[in-house]
Amino acid sequence: MPIVTACQGCGQKLSVPDEFAGRVARCPQCKQVYTVPSPEPPQPEYASTSELWLMRSEDGKDYGPVAKTELDRWVAEGRVTAASQIRQQGSEQWQPARVLYPRLNVAAGGNPFADRQAAGNPYTASTAPPTPNRFAQAHRGGIILTLGILSLLCCQLLGPVAWIMGQTDLKQIDAGIMDREGRSLTQIGMILGIVSTVLLVLWIGLQMLVVLAHLA
Helix, strand or coil: CCEEEEEECCEEEECCCCCCCCCCEEECCCCEEEEECCCCCCCCCCCCCEEEEECCCCCCCEEEEEHHHHHHHHHHHCCCCCCCCCECCCCCCEEEHHCCCCCCCCCCCCCCHHHHCCCCCCCCCCCCCCCCCCCCCCCCCHHHHHHHHHHCCCCCHHHHHHHHHHHHHHHHHHCCCCCCCHHHHHHHHHHHHHHHHHHHHHHHHHHHHHHHHHHH
């Protein structure tokens, strides 16, 4: 597109093809020689301060200003939480990020940029800490482990009970219905119950053989 400029001698508005940028030209009005300026680079779409955004993390650190598209990318990467605050540049009023982005997870928190600041790049994505799981039922690992131990020490009849309870609870834990922190205790108690049950079956079988031997 043509370069529009003005002659420094007479003020005549001049239009010169852009391929003459940086070359010497002469004003047709006053004959003054001047250098054709280079065309101004196009301004980015977000040049207006009203289209730039700042983000404040939960620990009070500010980031930006950035374009709305960059802010959208931060949200998609999980670096903006519902408790973060945002505002447009030029405005003094902060607002919760969840007002502009309702899909944000309220449980997310902290400063998602913290682990990258030491490297000098606060805008690099980082992984937010996982949200603790909430379970409908508490585990029974301690009870099952106790039953398994007692079945080996004094009452083998508790072995099948520990086995069945452990097997049932492990299915609930794997399905996410029961607290998975009790998986180890439940598994150990179930194994002890299996061992005790096997010993009980062997003992019963041995007693039957003794009885049959006497009958014979």
